[in-house]
Amino acid sequence: MIRKMGFSLALIASTAVFAGEKNDEKSFPDSLFEPMEPFTGEEIIGDWFYDASVADVFEITGKVDEEKIIIRSGDATPGDVGLMKKKIEAAPYHDKRIMLVVDYKPTGVEESVAIYFGAVDQQDDQAKYLTWDSTFYSPIRGSSDWKAKKMVLQIPDEADYIAYGVGIAGKGMVEVGEVRIEEVDASVAVTDTEDMIRLFRERKFEEFLAEQGKIDFGGKESPRFVSLSLTRYKALKELDRDEEAGELLAQLVSLVESGSWQDANSSLWAELLTADVQYLADRITKKSYLEKMRSTEFPKEDGHKENMKSTYTNIGFKERVNGNYVAARDAYEKAASREWGTDRDYQLVDRYVKEMKQAVLAMDD
Numbered sequence: 001m002i003r004k005m006g007f008s009l010a011l012i013a014s015t016a017v018f019a020g021e022k023n024d025e026k027s028f029p030d031s032l033f034e035p036m037e038p039f040t041g042e043e044i045i046g047d048w049f050y051d052a053s054v055a056d057v058f059e060i061t062g063k064v065d066e067e068k069i070i071i072r073s074g075d076a077t078p079g080d081v082g083l084m085k086k087k088i089e090a091a092p093y094h095d096k097r098i099m100l101v102v103d104y105k106p107t108g109v110e111e112s113v114a115i116y117f118g119a120v121d122q123q124d125d126q127a128k129y130l131t132w133d134s135t136f137y138s139p140i141r142g143s144s145d146w147k148a149k150k151m152v153l154q155i156p157d158e159a160d161y162i163a164y165g166v167g168i169a170g171k172g173m174v175e176v177g178e179v180r181i182e183e184v185d186a187s188v189a190v191t192d193t194e195d196m197i198r199l200f201r202e203r204k205f206e207e208f209l210a211e212q213g214k215i216d217f218g219g220k221e222s223p224r225f226v227s228l229s230l231t232r233y234k235a236l237k238e239l240d241r242d243e244e245a246g247e248l249l250a251q252l253v254s255l256v257e258s259g260s261w262q263d264a265n266s267s268l269w270a271e272l273l274t275a276d277v278q279y280l281a282d283r284i285t286k287k288s289y290l291e292k293m294r295s296t297e298f299p300k301e302d303g304h305k306e307n308m309k310s311t312y313t314n315i316g317f318k319e320r321v322n323g324n325y326v327a328a329r330d331a332y333e334k335a336a337s338r339e340w341g342t343d344r345d346y347q348l349v350d351r352y353v354k355e356m357k358q359a360v361l362a363m364d365d
Contacts, residue, residue, distance in 0.1 A: 048084045053268075054299070058082030058168070072173035079223045079269030081114055083167035084176070090119055090159035099184045100151045102166050103177035105144065111170025111222065112139035117151040118194070119159035128345045130156045132194035136224070137215050146177065152190045201348055205235040221261050223270045226252060230276060237321045252277045272296065272307060280318055289315070302341065309340040313349055320356065325363065329356035 052058050057076050062069035071082050100117040116134035120127050133151040140149070155162065162181075168174045199208040212232060217225045229252055236245035255261050256274040265271075272293070279289040293311040298304040316331035336349040 048086050050082075050084050052080075052082040054080050069176050070173060071168050071176070073168070073171055076111075076169075076171050077267040077270075078111055078170055078221075078265050079267035081167060081169045083114055083165045085163070085165035087161050087163045088181075090155055090162050093155040093162065093183070094157045094159065095155065097152060097154050097184050097186060097188060097190065098162075099182045099188065100153075100164055100179070101182060102149045102179050103146060104140075104149060104166065105146045105175040105177075106140060106168075107143045107173040107175075109141050109143070109168060109170070109172035109174060111172075111218075111224070112136075112141060112168075113149070113174050114167045114169045115140075115149050115151070115165070117153060117162075117164040119153055119155050119162050121156075121158045122160040128347070129194060130159055131190075131192045132197070133191045134193060137193050137196070139216065139218055139224070146175075150191075152184060152188055153192055154190050200231070200235065203238065205238045209235050209239075220255060221264045223265060223267060223273055226256060226270075226273045226277065230273070230280075233280070234317060237317075249277070249281050253281045253283060257283075268296070268298070276314060279314065286315060305340040306344065309335050309344060309349075316349070316352060316356075320352070325356050325359040329353065329360055332356055 050060065054076075057080055058071055058073045060069060060071050060082070069084070071084075073080070073082065076082075100115075102115050104113055104115075106113050112135050114135060116132070116136075118129045118132040118134075121130050131153045133153065135149070164179075166174075166176050166179060196208060196211050199205075199211060209232065212228065212235075215228065217228050219225060229248060233245050233248045233252070236242075236248065256277050261270075261274075275284070275289060275292050278284045279286070284292070290311065293307060296304070296307070298307070312331050312335035316328045316335060319325070319328035319331055332349050332352040336346050336353050338346070
């Protein structure tokens with residue numbers, strides 16, 4: 001029953017999340033699925049928050065007291081997402097292992113059933129995911145009978161809340177039945193994909209590449225394929241495997257500039273990825289890249305800010321691996337400025353600011 005999505009464990013969701021308050025939209029910095037915009041206003045279904053990356057594309061049917069909710073779209077482009085999202089207090093689960101179980105039935109899903117599960121530390125100036133899993137790395141496509149997707153996380157004591165959601169990315173339909181949280185014992189393995197992100201942030205690039213090599217990148221003409229490939233390119237550059245990196249980037253340029261890619265991808269995500277690839281490959285200048293990103297319209301201002309932070313981070317990366325430490329420092333300082341919002345994770349760019357400042361001082365000595 002949909003009302004079981006609340007909790008059979010007698011947990012009460014934070015009421016502020018579902019009150020439609022503007023400030024609480026930022027409680028969901030789910031970078032895989034941003035920028036988000038409600039279907040019509042801010043739609044609350046029971047104690048769930050319903051959201052979408054584009055308006056008037058996804059449809060939802062079903063009520064809280066019915067057997068299931070259906071989310072579907074015949075017009076979504078790759079990267080478009082419709083989600084039901086929820087947030088609960090983490091305190092009851094500190095230092096415990098919990099399992100998210102989602103009953104779903106996909107029909108003609110082209111990109112993926114979208115499911116995510118994470119524990120978040122809400123610090124003074126940023127929200128930081130401590131542990132995370134999602135179908136981004138293991139897409140659920142096609143059609144099938146009812147199945148259960150299980151994700152397991154170990155909840156750290158620092159976590160302030162647990163966020164999770166279910167919906168669909170791209171065209172197709174998903175029927176969502178019961179969604180529940182269960183406490184499990186330590187014999188149940190965690191499914192935390194945040195480990196892969198941590199490997200990259202900790203600069204364990206060889207390990208990162210090995211883990212990423214186990215992932216299904218999906219069809220080449222999807223934004224997901226390009227996004228994962230760009231991360232792989234960066235890891236190769238960090239390891240000075242320039243020949244491999246160059247070959248991969250050249251392949252991405254050919255892909256995103258092809259007519260088939262442009263015909264297949266009209267989403268905002270695809271547009272931004274195309275600019276990222278072109279800039280990193282010197283197909284457009286830094287000035288043109290910045291102008292493009294500044295002028296791109298987003299459903300929400302928050303999405304624009306997140307993208308500008310990522311844009312300056314990309315510029316910092318390119319300047320740094322090319323040995324231009326002054327320009328890298330300046331770009332990272334811009335990425336690290338809190339003008340992009342106080343709820344973002346600045347840990348990585350803060351570290352690069354410090355390192356580039358040290359590198360510039362070493363050049364002057």
